[in-house]
Each structure stands twice: as C-alpha cells, then as structure tokens.
Amino acid sequence: MATAIPCGNAVVTWYRPRFMSSSNTKNFRIPQARVSTEIGALAFSSSSLFPQNMVNSWSPKTPCHRLARRLIVKAARDYYSILGVSKNASKSDIKSAYRKLARNYHPDVNKEAGAEQKFKEISEAYEVLLDDEKRSIYDRYGKDGLKGSTMGMGDFTNPFDLFSSLFDMDIGNRGARNMAAEGEDLIYNLVLTFKEAVFGVEKEIDVSRLDNCPTCDGSGAKPGTKAYTCTTCGGKGQVVSSSRTPLGVFQQVRSCSACSGTGETFTPCNKCGGDGRVRKSKKISLKVPAGVDSGSRLRVRSEGNAGKRGGAPGDLFVVIDVIPDPVLKRDDTNILYTCKISYVDAILGTTVKVPTVDGSADLKIPAGVQPGTTLVMAKKGVPLLNKGKLRGDQLVKVQVEIPRELSDEERKLVEELANLKKTKTFNGRR
Numbered sequence: 001m002a003t004a005i006p007c008g009n010a011v012v013t014w015y016r017p018r019f020m021s022s023s024n025t026k027n028f029r030i031p032q033a034r035v036s037t038e039i040g041a042l043a044f045s046s047s048s049l050f051p052q053n054m055v056n057s058w059s060p061k062t063p064c065h066r067l068a069r070r071l072i073v074k075a076a077r078d079y080y081s082i083l084g085v086s087k088n089a090s091k092s093d094i095k096s097a098y099r100k101l102a103r104n105y106h107p108d109v110n111k112e113a114g115a116e117q118k119f120k121e122i123s124e125a126y127e128v129l130l131d132d133e134k135r136s137i138y139d140r141y142g143k144d145g146l147k148g149s150t151m152g153m154g155d156f157t158n159p160f161d162l163f164s165s166l167f168d169m170d171i172g173n174r175g176a177r178n179m180a181a182e183g184e185d186l187i188y189n190l191v192l193t194f195k196e197a198v199f200g201v202e203k204e205i206d207v208s209r210l211d212n213c214p215t216c217d218g219s220g221a222k223p224g225t226k227a228y229t230c231t232t233c234g235g236k237g238q239v240v241s242s243s244r245t246p247l248g249v250f251q252q253v254r255s256c257s258a259c260s261g262t263g264e265t266f267t268p269c270n271k272c273g274g275d276g277r278v279r280k281s282k283k284i285s286l287k288v289p290a291g292v293d294s295g296s297r298l299r300v301r302s303e304g305n306a307g308k309r310g311g312a313p314g315d316l317f318v319v320i321d322v323i324p325d326p327v328l329k330r331d332d333t334n335i336l337y338t339c340k341i342s343y344v345d346a347i348l349g350t351t352v353k354v355p356t357v358d359g360s361a362d363l364k365i366p367a368g369v370q371p372g373t374t375l376v377m378a379k380k381g382v383p384l385l386n387k388g389k390l391r392g393d394q395l396v397k398v399q400v401e402i403p404r405e406l407s408d409e410e411r412k413l414v415e416e417l418a419n420l421k422k423t424k425t426f427n428g429r430r
C-alpha cells in the first residue's frame with residue numbers, strides 16, 4: 001500500500017464520515033419528550049463528504065526530483081524518541097504512535113510553523129522502524145548506516161502517501177466492519193389553532209418512523225445465520241477504481257456498494273429485509289411552548305429514525321402551522337386589531353369591548369381620537385417564546401365611520417352644528 005507513486009499520478013482518497021456512537025438505540029424511551037425550540041433556519045446534521053483536507057492530491061506539475069529532494073529531512077532526534085516509543089516497541093505500538101502523531105501534525109490540520117517538518121520526521125521514523133530490515137540497520141549503525149545501505153534516504157515514501165495509506169487501512173480493516181450510520185431526521189407537520197400557538201399546548205402526536213427490527217435486533221441478518229466476507233470487496237469494505245485523465249491517473253477509493261462498506265454480507269432478515277429497521281408508529285407527547293408561530297420548528301431529540309448498526313438515532317423536527325384567527329392578526333409578539341367607532345364616539349370619546357386572546361376586554365377611547373390612531377393594550381399580546389411571563393401588546397387601530405346616509409333629525413342636528421361653527425368663525429374674524 002505504501003508504495004511511492006510515480007510522478008504524474010495522483011491519489012485521491014475520500015470516504016463518507018462514520019458515525020460511531022455509544023448511545024444505545026434500544027433504550028431511548030423518554031417519558032416527556034425534551035423539546036428545544038428553533039425559529040428559522042435549521043441546521044440538519046450534515047452527511048456530506050469528508051472535508052477537503054482529507055483529500056490528498058499530488059500535484060503532477062511538481063517535478064519528481066524536486067519532490068525527492070524535499071523529502072530528505074534531517075531529523076535531529078533519534079527515531080524512537082520522535083515517535084515516543086521504547087527501543088523494543090512492537091509494530092503495533094509504532095503504528096499507533098505514528099497514527100496519533102501524524103494526525104496531529106498533518107499540515108492540512110496543523111497550520112503551525114514547523115508542523116510539516118515534524119510530520120515528515122514522524123513519517124520518516126515510522127517508515128524505518130516499521131521495516132524490520134531498516135530497523136535492524138538503524139539499531140546497529142544509526143542513520144548513517146541507512147545512508148550507506150541500498151535503501152538510502154532518498155528512498156523514503158512520500159509522507160503524505162504513507163499517511164493516506166494508513167487511513168485506507170483503517171477503513172479496510174477496523175473501521176469498515178462497524179460502519180455505524182446515524183438515523184435520518186424526520187419532519188412532522190403540526191397544525192395548531194391561533195390560541196394554541198399563543199399560549200402553548202400539550203399534544204400527543206403519532207409519528208411513523210423506522211425503529212430497530214425486533215426480529216434481528218437491528219443487525220439486519222436472519223437470526224441463526226452468520227455473516228460472511230463480502231466477495232465484491234474481499235472484506236475490505238471499499239473498492240478502488242482507476243481512471244486516466246489528462247492530469248494523470250486518479251485512483252478513487254469508494255465504499256463497497258455490495259456490503260455498504262461493512263466488508264460483510266449476510267442472509268437478510270425476513271422481517272426487515274436486511275435494513276435492521278422496521279417502520280413503526282409511536283405516540284410522542286409534545287409540549288409546545290407558548291409563543292410559537294407558523295414556521296416554528298421544535299426539535300425532539302432522538303425521536304427520528306433509528307440508526308443502523310448502533311448508530312445514533314436521528315431527531316424529530318416538528319414544524320408548526322397556525323390556523324389564522326378571523327379577527328385577530330398576529331405580528332410577531334403583537335396582536336393587531338381594528339375597531340370601528342362612529343364619528344360621534346370619536347368626538348365625544350367612549351369605551352368599547354375589544355376581543356383579545358384573553359377574552360373580551362374594555363378599551364377606553366379618548367375624546368377627539370383621530371381616525372387611524374393606534375391605541376396600545378399593554379401585555380395583551382403573545383407571550384415571548386421561552387421568556388416566561390413577558391408578553392407583547394395588542395395594538396388597536398381606530399377606524400372612524402362616517403355615515404353615508406343621515407336621518408332627517410340627524411341632518412338637522414349636524415346642520416345646526418355646522419351653523420354654529422360658521423357663526424363662530426364669522427365672529428372670530430370680525
């Protein structure tokens with residue numbers, strides 16, 4: 001695996017992130033669903049490809065001899081102390097020491113000055129100590145012995161290839177068999193009445209979701225049968241394909257589709273068809289907090305689909321939809337209402353009954369109120385989400401109605417009023 005790549009070739013390695021979780025999907029019964037509230041955009045757990053920094057590419061433009069020269073690193077300390085292992089360390093000690101250090105000092109991860117140099121030192125030490133022949137020469141003659149031998153210093157594998165080869169090994173052997181997969185998040189649409197949204201409500205909802213299969217206990221294998229090595233990938237859990245491009249030969253490592261990267265295939269369980277999960281409906285009691293609105297999302301942890309092979313379950317997102325009220329309109333935490341009063345009431349002032357979310361309430365309209373004035377009924381609005389007792393206001397817009405028709409008596413009185421006004425104006429001018 002750790003062979004030098006000829007100049008002009010590139011190795012691109014990627015794989016999907018693995019979700020290993022210790023949480024046991026069988027034991028997540030919770031009496032009252034814990035709810036956290038999120039308004040607006042939601043961050044779904046991403047299952048995108050691994051970040052760019054795991055992609056190790058070898059620029060075909062860099063001439064071979066330059067690379068070779070760059071790889072000659074002069075390590076000041078001896079190889080054992082570089083890796084922090086004893087003189088009689090086993091191969092697995094050396095491997096795990098290298099793996100730990102290389103991860104910390106990989107220049108894609110560690111941007112500190114000298115990290116790359118350190119990374120190369122580590123790689124050099126690892127390569128020598130892992131090879132029995134090189135190690136024995138090194139033990140007897142030190143670094144000079146290696147220089148004089150047929151395996152000179154220039155023979156070192158590109159440290160980045162060494163690194164990625166080890167990661168391949170991880171996937172192929174240990175990681176692959178336990179490819180735990182997180183369960184998917186679910187969305188449930190919940191319709192609330194206007195008042196339920198304002199004051200909050202407790203609801204029991206029926207959620208259809210994938211649960212661990214009781215027949216195979218989530219393994220997906222038919223009970224009594226044994227898993228066997230996948231023939232497509234030979235148990236590695238991944239397949240390598242090469243493609244020739246103008247930039248060189250690209251090797252692509254992919255998760256094996258025949259075994260989903262587990263390296264094993266099995267006789268599928270009759271009940272779940274090998275998925276390890278079956279669809280079930282579950283009643284979940286949900287506490288909707290006061291102040292939610294259309295578009296609010298409540299997150300109920302671990303109530304989404306069950307994970308696969310011990311992966312963590314997904315979350316349930318409850319999306320709120322509110323039925324509008326015919327008279328009360330909502331503007332965030334305020335309630336908007338328009339009241340109509342007669343022109344006489346506007347002139348003389350009055351008290352009117354106004355509907356609010358708390359029921360009907362008296363609103364005093366001052367004499368001389370102007371059309372379009374907004375009166376504030378303090379703390380008659382919507383409770384602020386997760387803010388205890390704080391509430392918005394009800395804003396009442398006053399609409400003054402001018403009669404289109406008047407009775408004879410009314411006309412007479414208004415005319416009298418008009419005459420009074422004219423006389424006053426006349427007298428005032430004189």
Ligand SMILES: [Zn+2]
Pocket residue numbers: 213214215216217218219220221269270271272273274276277
């Ligand atoms: Zn099953």
Ligand SMILES: [Zn+2]
Pocket residue numbers: 230231232233234235236237238256257258259260261262263264
């Ligand atoms: Zn396979």
